[in-house]
Amino acid sequence: MLVTVTLTLLKGFGTTCAIFIITLVCSLPLGLIIAFGAMSRFKPLKWLIKTVVWIIRGTPLMLQVIIVFYGPGLIFGWDALERMTAVLIAFVINYSCYFSEIFRGGIEGIPRGQYEAGQVLGMTKRQIFFKIILLQVVKRIVPPMSNEIITLVKDTSLARIIAVREIIKEAETYIAVKSLIWPLFYAGAFYLVFCGLLTLLFGWIEKRLSYFV
Amino acid sequence: MSILEVSGISKHFGQTEVLNSIDFTLEKGQALAIIGPSGSGKTTLLRCLTYLETPDSGKISVNGEVIFDADDPSQLSEEKKRLNRLHFGLVFQSFNLFPQYTALQNVTLAGELLAKERPDYKQNKKEILADIRRNAEDILASVGLSDRLGSYPHQLSGGQQQRVAIARALALKPDILCFDEPTSALDPELTGEVLKVIRGLAERNTTMVIVTHEMQFARDVADNILFMADGVVVEYGPPEEVFGNPKEDRTKQFLERYSS
Ligand SMILES: Nc1ncnc2c1ncn2[C@@H]1O[C@H](COP(=O)(O)OP(=O)(O)O)[C@@H](O)[C@H]1O
Ligand SMILES: [Mg+2]
Numbered sequence: 001m002l003v004t005v006t007l008t009l010l011k012g013f014g015t016t017c018a019i020f021i022i023t024l025v026c027s028l029p030l031g032l033i034i035a036f037g038a039m040s041r042f043k044p045l046k047w048l049i050k051t052v053v054w055i056i057r058g059t060p061l062m063l064q065v066i067i068v069f070y071g072p073g074l075i076f077g078w079d080a081l082e083r084m085t086a087v088l089i090a091f092v093i094n095y096s097c098y099f100s101e102i103f104r105g106g107i108e109g110i111p112r113g114q115y116e117a118g119q120v121l122g123m124t125k126r127q128i129f130f131k132i133i134l135l136q137v138v139k140r141i142v143p144p145m146s147n148e149i150i151t152l153v154k155d156t157s158l159a160r161i162i163a164v165r166e167i168i169k170e171a172e173t174y175i176a177v178k179s180l181i182w183p184l185f186y187a188g189a190f191y192l193v194f195c196g197l198l199t200l201l202f203g204w205i206e207k208r209l210s211y212f213v
Numbered sequence: 214m215s216i217l218e219v220s221g222i223s224k225h226f227g228q229t230e231v232l233n234s235i236d237f238t239l240e241k242g243q244a245l246a247i248i249g250p251s252g253s254g255k256t257t258l259l260r261c262l263t264y265l266e267t268p269d270s271g272k273i274s275v276n277g278e279v280i281f282d283a284d285d286p287s288q289l290s291e292e293k294k295r296l297n298r299l300h301f302g303l304v305f306q307s308f309n310l311f312p313q314y315t316a317l318q319n320v321t322l323a324g325e326l327l328a329k330e331r332p333d334y335k336q337n338k339k340e341i342l343a344d345i346r347r348n349a350e351d352i353l354a355s356v357g358l359s360d361r362l363g364s365y366p367h368q369l370s371g372g373q374q375q376r377v378a379i380a381r382a383l384a385l386k387p388d389i390l391c392f393d394e395p396t397s398a399l400d401p402e403l404t405g406e407v408l409k410v411i412r413g414l415a416e417r418n419t420t421m422v423i424v425t426h427e428m429q430f431a432r433d434v435a436d437n438i439l440f441m442a443d444g445v446v447v448e449y450g451p452p453e454e455v456f457g458n459p460k461e462d463r464t465k466q467f468l469e470r471y472s473s
Contacts, residue, residue, distance in 0.1 A: 113309035121323035213367040
């Protein structure tokens with residue numbers, strides 16, 4: 001029994017990890033682009049992006065998943081998306097917006113004097129960004145990023161709302177079919193280990209960057 | 214020919230006229246101290262010299278070469294501005310050291326990046342970098358920090374940080390070194406060590422523009438004093454004149470407040 005449950009849960013955990021990794025890989029660069037848009041001097045772009053970010057951050061991710069999955073069909077009469085695709089689209093949009101706010105906060109938090117000191121020393125814009133600003137931004141955003149990324153691990157469970165078979169969905173079938181509760185606790189252990197490892201990783205990065213203030 | 218000629222520099226922010234037709238010249242090897250109440254435009258003037266602000270009108274020449282002319286319709290490219298900036302060094306009130314680099318790295322960084330533009334960089338990379346490093350070590354020693362080369366800014370006192378900032382500016386051998394209230398962010402007991410370094414530079418005939426509220430220091434070090442108020446040059450002359458025998462009422466009032 002333990003073996004079958006383990007295998008089922010591992011299958012679900014694979015889906016969980018896929019949602020996690022694909023969301024992360026797409027949202028980090030997209031978030032950076034959105035952050036630059038939100039800091040743009042071109043006002044219409046700035047306001048458009050701020051409004052979108054406000055809407056996405058102000059509504060539940062669960063709602064967004066449902067809308068991305070059913071919306072195109074019901075509103076435009078299009079064919080429904082693959083369940084997994086719908087989840088990924090909703091997750092990437094949602095997390096890009098959250099990450100963009102973290103990037104923006106990190107970049108805007110760097111004092112203007114850092115840029116000016118570089119300029120006065122004859123550095124180019126690129127050199128200033130890569131040699132002076134970037135590492136300071138990274139240091140600033142590691143703590144909020146680590147929170148957000150650990151939240152993402154747990155948010156992947158929202159995929160079950162449109163019947164994507166991630167780990168909790170798999171564990172839940174044992175309640176319905178076999179009246180077993182322990183597979184759910186077992187699933188919880190997967191999350192604990194995953195989040196625990198991420199916490200260690202981010203702790204290590206923070207420590208590596210603690211040589212300056 | 215004067216090393217620095219500033220004529221008719223004006224600058225406004227919104228409605229406020231922060232600089233109103235500023236003129237002055239500076240001779241090579243001399244130190245000019247700029248004094249005046251807060252908000253009179255001293256910082257803005259230094260920022261105009263280093264292209265951190267763009268004046269609305271006026272002209273700036275270094276060694277006879279016009280580096281800024283508001284009337285010239287052809288805009289300077291960013292690249293030209295970047296290179297022209299190297300005529301000036303600027304020491305900020307708030308140091309603005311790079312926190313992720315050691316004292317030594319703060320001083321070598323810009324030189325190393327500029328060296329990459331040299332045609333012989335690839336061939337002589339090792340020697341060039343060694344030179345830059347030796348030069349930085351010498352300069353840090355000259356500001357009394359040879360034992361703090363490997364310290365990060367947060368491990369240094371304010372006075373030490375400002376001395377690193379001075380070394381960083383000196384490392385690029387600017388024609389004119391500008392200071393914006395270099396001791397205003399320091400605890401009183403730390404101002405002395407920074408002023409001592411600047412005094413030393415003056416003794417070695419470094420060309421400098423020093424914005425300061427340290428009147429005694431300005432009097433000792435500067436060859437000329439420029440008193441600014443409300444964006445205009447109220448009085449200009451050697452320290453004995455401006456401090457000893459001020460002609461303008463506004464200068465007298467200002468100095469009275471500071472002499473106490
Ligand atoms: N970027 C800016 N935008 C708007 N006003 C500014 C800006 N920089 C300076 N000012 C204003 O210009 C005036 C002169 O400032 P500043 O040059 O810093 O004077 P000082 O250095 O003599 O104290 C002040 O009234 C200040 O508020
Ligand atoms: Mg000032």
